[in-house]
Amino acid sequence: MAEHKIYSFAFGDIxxxxxxxAERKERTESEVRELIQWMTGYDDDGLDEVRADGTTMREFFEKAPALNPARELVTGSICGVKIQELENPLMKLIRQLDKVIDELAKGKAMEKIKRSNA
Structure with a gap:
């Protein structure tokens, strides 16, 4: 079976x-960065580097310094797909990141997006 094409998309484009x-919904780039860093462990320099160097989505997650265990608390549906039912670990990571950005755009509080009270 062919690999999903999102795996080869440049992280910088995503x-x-x-x-x-986020900005269309009155949220900020710094909030987007905060969520990506929370989930993956990238620092500002590391995030800037993978944005600029053509790193693919697959490579972005493979290079992630410290995937946050709390990301497993990110559940629900994104694009009609239930995150908790995904079997492919890479697709699950991508969908979890999509979900937290979606929650940000919908106005959810940062503490709730990060599952701080879970």
Whole structure:
């Protein structure tokens, strides 16, 4: 079976789409960065590097310094797909990141998005 094409998309392009989505809903790029860093462990320099160097989504998650265990608390549906039912670990990571950005754009509080009270 062919690999899903999102795995080969440049992270920088996806990042730009996340920022645009957030900003359309009166949220900020710094909030998008905070969520990505919370989930993956990238620092500012590392995030800037993978945005600029053509890193693919697959490579972005493979290189992630410290995936946050709390990301497993990110459940629900994104694009009609239930995150908790995904078997492919990479697709699950991508959908979890999509979900937290979606929650940000919908106005959810940062503490709740990060599952701080879970």
């Amino acid at each position: 990042y730009d789409a996340y920022v645009a989505k």
